Amino acid sequence: MAQLRPITRSSKRFDALARSEWLSELAWQSLIAEAELTPKPGLVDGRGSGSHSDLSLELMRRSAEAIAPYFTRMALASADVPMDTSLRAVVASIGREAEVAMLRATSGSNAHKGAIWVLGLLVCAASLSEGSSPEFVAESAGYLARLPDRARPQAVSHGDVVLERYGATGARGEAYVNFPHVVKIGLPALKAARKNGRTERDSRLAALLSIMLYLDDTCVLYRGGPETQKIVHEGAARVIKVGGPGSPKGDAALIALGQELVSLRISPGGSADLLAATLFLDALERGLERVEKDNSLVEENDGEN
Numbered sequence: 001m002a003q004l005r006p007i008t009r010s011s012k013r014f015d016a017l018a019r020s021e022w023l024s025e026l027a028w029q030s031l032i033a034e035a036e037l038t039p040k041p042g043l044v045d046g047r048g049s050g051s052h053s054d055l056s057l058e059l060m061r062r063s064a065e066a067i068a069p070y071f072t073r074m075a076l077a078s079a080d081v082p083m084d085t086s087l088r089a090v091v092a093s094i095g096r097e098a099e100v101a102m103l104r105a106t107s108g109s110n111a112h113k114g115a116i117w118v119l120g121l122l123v124c125a126a127s128l129s130e131g132s133s134p135e136f137v138a139e140s141a142g143y144l145a146r147l148p149d150r151a152r153p154q155a156v157s158h159g160d161v162v163l164e165r166y167g168a169t170g171a172r173g174e175a176y177v178n179f180p181h182v183v184k185i186g187l188p189a190l191k192a193a194r195k196n197g198r199t200e201r202d203s204r205l206a207a208l209l210s211i212m213l214y215l216d217d218t219c220v221l222y223r224g225g226p227e228t229q230k231i232v233h234e235g236a237a238r239v240i241k242v243g244g245p246g247s248p249k250g251d252a253a254l255i256a257l258g259q260e261l262v263s264l265r266i267s268p269g270g271s272a273d274l275l276a277a278t279l280f281l282d283a284l285e286r287g288l289e290r291v292e293k294d295n296s297l298v299e300e301n302d303g304e305n
């Protein structure tokens with residue numbers, strides 16, 4: 001009978017476990033960093049619920065905590081196996097379990113459905129390879145996403161409705177073409193803002209606005225259609241044009257955009273997910289032990305006290 005090998009520090013299995021836990025930790029911290037980032041237009045942040053009546057920062061935190069163990073499982077399932085339809089089925093099944101855990105933690109609110117999909121795929125891709133270049137990881141994640149999902153439920157999702165009505169391909173489409181809004185838009189904007197001496201918080205807000213400027217977001221389209229999507233694109237363009245977050249005019253335009261989106265009940269949830277993915281790939285590329293804090297909440301509390 002084959003002997004079971006214990007998991008020791010020197011074994012390959014230990015490496016996979018340690019790496020999986022690290023990847024899961026980074027994914028979880030990216031979700032927390034995204035949720036806490038303030039001020040985000042229309043989204044849940046340190047100030048409150050934005051355009052959402054069923055979400056809060058506390059619920060976002062609970063949701064992130066509930067789904068983190070599923071990222072570890074996805075990473076472990078992906079270590080040292082071929083990227084094929086069997087892996088796709090295993091990962092899809094863990095992803096659906098994570099959605100159930102999210103709904104349980106939030107009493108039924110969709111806090112992170114898109115994020116589970118995007119970060120789940122990226123975590124698997126990062127686990128499969130030692131390489132940490134964002135392009136490489138995003139390409140591998142795209143390959144995994146394009147493999148057929150045989151257990152896909154028949155239920156019609158918001159994404160299906162928006163595809164039918166407006167032809168927007170949503171979260172699936174973004175993954176199928178290797179996450180261009182993360183790799184070609186979010187990450188370069190994040191890095192450029194840092195290079196220009198912006199604070200970490202303002203650099204992350206700059207990345208979010210750059211994504212909002214270009215993304216066709218099924219959260220926005222489902223609630224308000226193309227006219228509403230135009231308001232988001234033009235609003236993001238305005239903030240960037242007058243100097244971006246961290247400049248006096250950019251900050252004023254950002255607050256005004258937030259007020260407009262909240263009054264219309266618009267929330268760019270897809271852009272928020274892709275910002276979390278941007279933070280994840282950034283931390284991975286830099287080999288960070290953890291995603292840095294950006295002081296959003298400290299500053300918000302200072303303002304209130």
Ligand SMILES: CC(C)(COP(=O)(O)OP(=O)(O)OC[C@H]1O[C@@H](n2cnc3c(N)ncnc32)[C@H](O)[C@@H]1O)[C@@H](O)C(=O)NCCC(=O)NCCS
Nearest residue numbers: 092095114117120157158159170171174216217218269270
């Ligand atoms: C693909 C998913 C998101 C399908 O959901 P749905 O049809 O509702 O997609 P939809 O486009 O509406 O997006 C869902 C969420 O994604 C985010 N989102 C919206 N637009 C975009 C966009 N353009 N790009 C990226 N994310 C977006 C939003 O947060 C939105 O709420 C997913 O739930 C799914 O199929 N999961 C199966 C499990 C699986 O295969 N997992 C594998 C890896 S975890």
Ligand SMILES: Nc1ncnc2c1ncn2[C@@H]1O[C@H](COP(=O)(O)OP(=O)(O)OP(=O)(O)O)[C@@H](O)[C@H]1O
Nearest residue numbers: 035043044110111112113114115219269270272273
């Ligand atoms: N900070 C955030 N605030 C709000 N939504 C976020 C945030 N971060 C990520 N999201 C994403 O936004 C999505 C939630 O959006 P939304 O509430 O529009 O979806 P829904 O509940 O399915 O639709 P609706 O509320 O229109 O019925 C989640 O899938 C989540 O991943």
